Amino acid sequence: QIKLAEATPVVVQTRAEDGFALAASASRQGAAIAVFPELNLTAYTVEDLVQQDALLDQAEAAIGRLATASREFVPLLVVGAPLRVDGRLHNCAVVIHDGRVLGVVPKSYLPNYREYYEKRHYASGRDAIAREAVVNGERVPFGTGLLFEATNVDGFVLGMELCEDLWAPLPPSTFAALAGATVIANLSASNVTVGKPEYRRTLCSAQSGACVAAYLYCGPGPGESTTDLAWDGHAMVWENGELLAESERFSREEQVVMADVDLDRLRQDRMRLTSFADCAAEHRARTEAY
Numbered sequence: 001q002i003k004l005a006e007a008t009p010v011v012v013q014t015r016a017e018d019g020f021a022l023a024a025s026a027s028r029q030g031a032a033i034a035v036f037p038e039l040n041l042t043a044y045t046v047e048d049l050v051q052q053d054a055l056l057d058q059a060e061a062a063i064g065r066l067a068t069a070s071r072e073f074v075p076l077l078v079v080g081a082p083l084r085v086d087g088r089l090h091n092c093a094v095v096i097h098d099g100r101v102l103g104v105v106p107k108s109y110l111p112n113y114r115e116y117y118e119k120r121h122y123a124s125g126r127d128a129i130a131r132e133a134v135v136n137g138e139r140v141p142f143g144t145g146l147l148f149e150a151t152n153v154d155g156f157v158l159g160m161e162l163c164e165d166l167w168a169p170l171p172p173s174t175f176a177a178l179a180g181a182t183v184i185a186n187l188s189a190s191n192v193t194v195g196k197p198e199y200r201r202t203l204c205s206a207q208s209g210a211c212v213a214a215y216l217y218c219g220p221g222p223g224e225s226t227t228d229l230a231w232d233g234h235a236m237v238w239e240n241g242e243l244l245a246e247s248e249r250f251s252r253e254e255q256v257v258m259a260d261v262d263l264d265r266l267r268q269d270r271m272r273l274t275s276f277a278d279c280a281a282e283h284r285a286r287t288e289a290y
Contacts, residue, residue, distance in 0.1 A: 020069060025256050027073040032153070034075040035185045037220040038107075038163050039091060041066075041081040044189035045225035050082050050121050051089060059083070063094055063101060064136040071099040076148070078160065080187045085142060086130040088123035093160045093187050094135070095148055102148060103141040104133045107162040108172050115191065115229060116164075144172055145290045147181055155263035157181045163188040166203055166217075177211035178280040179290035182266050184211065188219040192232040197249065200234060209241030212270045214261040222252060237261070240269060 026034040038044055041062045042055060049055055059081045070077055077096040082089055083104060090106035106125030110118040125144045133142035150156035159176030166173070166186055173184040184207075190200065200217065208215035214237070221233030235247040237259035244259035270276050280287060 020066065022254055022256060023066070023069070023073055023075070023077055025254075026075050026258075029256065029258060031075040031256075031258065032156075033158070033183070033185070033216070034073075034077050035216045035218045036077070036079045036187065037218050037224075038187040038189035039080040039082060040187075040220065041079055043225055044220065045227045045229065048121070056082060056084060056089075060136055063096070067096050067099060067101055067136075070096050076158070078158075078185050078187065080162070080189075082122070083133060083135065085128065085133045088128070089121060090125060090128070091118065091122045091162060093162055093185070095146075095158075095160075101135050101138065101140045103146045104135065105144060105146050105160040105162075106142070107165060108144050109164045109168045111164045111167075118164075145179075147176065147179060147290050149180075153263070155182055155267045158183050158185060160185045160187070162186065163190055166207060171207060173207060173211055173213070173215075175283060175286050176290065177213050178276075178283055179287035181211075181213060182263055183214045183216065183261065184208075186215065186217045188217060188234075189224070190219050190234070191229040192234070192249075193230075197232065197234055201236070201243070204236055204238045205241050205243065208238035212240055212266055212273060212276055214239045214263075214266065221255075222250060240266060 023034055042059050063081055079094050081092055081094050083092045093105045095102045106128060108125050110122055110124055112119040128143060131143055132139045148158040157180045159173055159181030161172045165171050204215050204217050217236045219234045220231050222231055224231040232249040233247055233251055234249055235257045237245040239261055245257050247255050247257045
């Protein structure tokens with residue numbers, strides 16, 4: 001459990017090298033949570049370099065530096081990084097707050113089609129055996145079934161998924177919401193193609209509505225890489241099917257996209273929707289594992 005600043009959630013769109021500056025910017029604006037893109041500490045498109053110890057050691061060291069710096073930051077930080085756990089490499093969301101790493105959530109569904117070949121590099125979090133990861137010498141909770149609950153903000157329970165997880169027929173966020181998550185963070189590295197932004201909006205709208213949750217989506221901008229892929233810096237905040245805030249796509253400037261989320265509304269809507277409680281009961285075996 002965590003103690004949050006009594007402020008507003010935030011989605012941050014950033015390039016890999018801007019993480020510290022934008023975390024500080026979100027902090028100055030009084031954000032309660034700051035979400036960064038998938039693998040933002042190393043960039044998503046480093047390809048086979050991601051399996052080199054030199055890069056992985058520096059990524060872990062960067063997590064440590066960010067954790068130390070977070071003592072001066074207001075928000076809970078959710079950043080993306082590759083981490084070695086039990087001899088496997090995982091694409092992870094790392095949760096940092098008040099000077100320490102609180103937990104690590106690995107990606108469940110790895111795309112391996114068209115321009116994606118993540119299974120070449122990463123193992124799925126669904127197959128992970130370990131329940132702890134060692135990050136800079138410290139043991140922290142690890143796994144797809146982690147939730148982070150605020151002790152001082154009633155109704156704030158954070159769940160996470162990464163990019164392709166949302167594209168799956170049964171996204172992990174569905175079960176996280178049934179287990180109690182009211183805020184879902186999606187760290188994404190979705191490249192842009194014709195018509196894709198509209199599809200992202202459709203997915204986020206539908207998932208936030210089905211989960212009766214806030215959905216924070218964050219993708220990388222044009223500085224992600226020099227590969228032949230295009231990146232549009234798409235970041236959004238959704239609440240129960242309603243778009244609250246959205247980034248300017250293809251911006252060359254850093255952006256902090258902020259919105260207030262009404263946790264009381266989400267709590268009351270879930271209480272009224274009998275089908276939500278019915279689904280939670282039907283999937284009790286899975287949700288009890290969170």
